[in-house]
Amino acid sequence: MNHSVAEETPSVGKYDLITELAKGFVQENGSTVVGIGDDAAVLSPSSEYVVTSSKVFLENVHFDLTYVPLQYLGYKAVTVVCSDILAMNAIPTQLSVNVAISNRFDLKAVQDLLDGVATGCENLHVDITGLDITTSRRDLIVSVSATGECEPAHLVRRQGAAENELICVSGDFAAAYAGLLLLEREKKVFDENPGVQPDFAGQDYLLQRQLRPEARLDIIEALRREDIIPTAMTNVSDGMAAALMQICRASNTGAVIFEERIPMTELTFNTLRHFSIVHTVAALNGGDDYELMFTIKQADFERIKNVANVSIVGYIKEKAYGCQLMTNDNHQIEIKAQGFSKMQNHA
Amino acid sequence: MNHSVAEETPSVGKYDLITELAKGFVQENGSTVVGIGDDAAVLSPSSEYVVTSSKVFLENVHFDLTYVPLQYLGYKAVTVVCSDILAMNAIPTQLSVNVAISNRFDLKAVQDLLDGVATGCENLHVDITGLDITTSRRDLIVSVSATGECEPAHLVRRQGAAENELICVSGDFAAAYAGLLLLEREKKVFDENPGVQPDFAGQDYLLQRQLRPEARLDIIEALRREDIIPTAMTNVSDGMAAALMQICRASNTGAVIFEERIPMTELTFNTLRHFSIVHTVAALNGGDDYELMFTIKQADFERIKNVANVSIVGYIKEKAYGCQLMTNDNHQIEIKAQGFSKMQNHA
Numbered sequence A, B: 001m002n003h004s005v006a007e008e009t010p011s012v013g014k015y016d017l018i019t020e021l022a023k024g025f026v027q028e029n030g031s032t033v034v035g036i037g038d039d040a041a042v043l044s045p046s047s048e049y050v051v052t053s054s055k056v057f058l059e060n061v062h063f064d065l066t067y068v069p070l071q072y073l074g075y076k077a078v079t080v081v082c083s084d085i086l087a088m089n090a091i092p093t094q095l096s097v098n099v100a101i102s103n104r105f106d107l108k109a110v111q112d113l114l115d116g117v118a119t120g121c122e123n124l125h126v127d128i129t130g131l132d133i134t135t136s137r138r139d140l141i142v143s144v145s146a147t148g149e150c151e152p153a154h155l156v157r158r159q160g161a162a163e164n165e166l167i168c169v170s171g172d173f174a175a176a177y178a179g180l181l182l183l184e185r186e187k188k189v190f191d192e193n194p195g196v197q198p199d200f201a202g203q204d205y206l207l208q209r210q211l212r213p214e215a216r217l218d219i220i221e222a223l224r225r226e227d228i229i230p231t232a233m234t235n236v237s238d239g240m241a242a243a244l245m246q247i248c249r250a251s252n253t254g255a256v257i258f259e260e261r262i263p264m265t266e267l268t269f270n271t272l273r274h275f276s277i278v279h280t281v282a283a284l285n286g287g288d289d290y291e292l293m294f295t296i297k298q299a300d301f302e303r304i305k306n307v308a309n310v311s312i313v314g315y316i317k318e319k320a321y322g323c324q325l326m327t328n329d330n331h332q333i334e335i336k337a338q339g340f341s342k343m344q345n346h347a
Helices: A014-022 A070-086 A107-123 A175-192 A204-211 A217-225 A240-251 A266-274 A279-285 A298-304 A339-346 B014-022 B070-086 B107-123 B175-192 B204-211 B217-225 B240-251 B266-274 B279-285 B298-304 B339-346
Strands: A032-034 A041-043 A049-058 A091-101 A127-135 A141-150 A166-170 A232-236 A254-258 A291-296 A310-317 A323-326 A332-334 B032-034 B041-043 B049-058 B091-101 B127-135 B141-150 B166-170 B232-236 B254-258 B291-296 B310-317 B323-326 B332-334
Touching: A014 A107, A014 A127, A032 A127, A041 A091, A041 A127, A049 A070, A049 B049, A049 B091, A049 B127, A049 B141, A070 A091, A070 A107, A070 A141, A070 A217, A070 A232, A091 A107, A091 A217, A091 B049, A107 A127, A127 B049, A141 B049, A141 B141, A166 A240, A166 A298, A175 A204, A175 A266, A204 A266, A232 A240, A240 A254, A240 A279, A240 A291, A240 A310, A240 A323, A266 A279, A291 A298, A298 A310, B014 B107, B014 B127, B032 B127, B041 B091, B041 B127, B049 B070, B070 B091, B070 B107, B070 B141, B070 B217, B070 B232, B091 B107, B091 B217, B107 B127, B166 B240, B166 B298, B175 B204, B175 B266, B204 B266, B232 B240, B240 B254, B240 B279, B240 B291, B240 B310, B240 B323, B266 B279, B291 B298, B298 B310
Parallel strands: A091 A127, A254 A323, B091 B127, B254 B323
Antiparallel strands: A032 A041, A041 B049, A049 A141, A049 B041, A091 A141, A166 A291, A166 A310, A232 A291, A254 A310, A323 A332, B032 B041, B049 B141, B091 B141, B166 B291, B166 B310, B232 B291, B254 B310, B323 B332
């Protein structure tokens, strides 16, 4: 039974629908003055700087509902936009979401999507202060805007890295890309034979990284505890190569990273090998990691060891050096940003 | 000659394209710390409250490119989202825009759209602090997020109206709806006979109101000059009826407005009559006016006369009274929100 939202709610208007859907949202951020239900949201930030970011996610461009559950989609949208706030060394505090749906979707679908958004926000202690539902012709469109806060002394930009500083990354890489390869393979199998059940045994971590990635609030909090303020930082959303080049370009520097230092789980490594993909290429150019890349002063070397899930992968060089990868067999390869789409052609 | 954006820029990446497109943007707001080009924008608001709003505009749902020039579309997107900030009695300060385009559009199309966004922002002294360009399958999608500021003492919500207070509106009504009727008629004529040129002689005002409406920053500034703080306010985007009901519902009151007091130009009146549409129905239920509706204390009656382009249309009553329209022939009609789509069926 598939009812469109309009059919499900013949007697209530759009405003009632939004009020109803918003009921499950918890508000726990003291800086929220006015949330959903007025012309705009009102915040009373306790820090001097306010940080904003927004993203639009389009069906069949950014996500494929044949294998992306709506709850995970909502969760991931929160992760993506909040990762950009965190990458300024700021704390995300409020988020608003606009959903455009067609009559392909029922009310339950919207609720599932918003459940994912709400869970993502709860995990990051972010209030949902805006919600709008509108009509699309066919595809699902999710637009998310986040606000965060930081003190001027904490703000970290892409620019600011200097020669000899250490290049750090959180988490591990290419797992989300390996997860995508698995999902795409099973989709193809399913398209050819709809009776076959997907076989993802033992691959949970890779699927989780692709479908329901986490924003690294934990890393930002740990850096504060250790009193480390990175000199430059960016969100790794399109592979390590693009992130490194953004930091180097903004900071007017070069850099070297070491292949052996790139953090990757054995599961990711083996899965990529199964697909005949060079694991380092996947780490450099795969997407959807939502890890942080940042640079720190050498003086912070001892203290960074106290921050769990951070690896030092290289260091900043002078601009003329360019961005180089030192391979395991001691070859130097110039790093070029390719991004995700190119990746698949090269694989 | 129609090149897709990707074809036009074979050697430059997405980041260079965005940097290039952003070059025309003027930054004049002192509170902008970091604009386009980092992971997120950074603002340093000078007021205690920060106000946020965002909207998504979809081709063939919210706009029709057969008669909407891209520059006007960009301008209107700014008006719509900034109107929501102004309706909190706040001043819009920063805006970010996400555009999703397919290969139906060339680089010039994106530039035209962003020119309109830039002009809209310049007129309101708003900085563009975010820009993202992404791929859509076919339709053009424009998502806009705005930030504004106000002091707590200035904040005006939908709630706050009290019995006997005066209901005011800015500007005049139903002109945008009349403009839409004209555009839809000419589109139909053109579809049937593509050789015919549109005949809009003398209708400029109506087209302007539909295609390139203005946000009422002037009204908010004038209210401040006169030291008038409305008790409740909302943006009239879906007709006066919906706006009045939002204020009454939030404020837990009723209201009466007088048909004879509804401001409308003679041009609008005559055009609606030409289309056999009852002018008051169009004012109550037509859309896209982007005027402000607000309530003021009776004590502000003398001073509101100093604010140009504001009309008093009625006053707040007790909740049990409901929302009523007093017609020119002294009949009382209960106001129900219908919104724009219903309007067209009733016409």
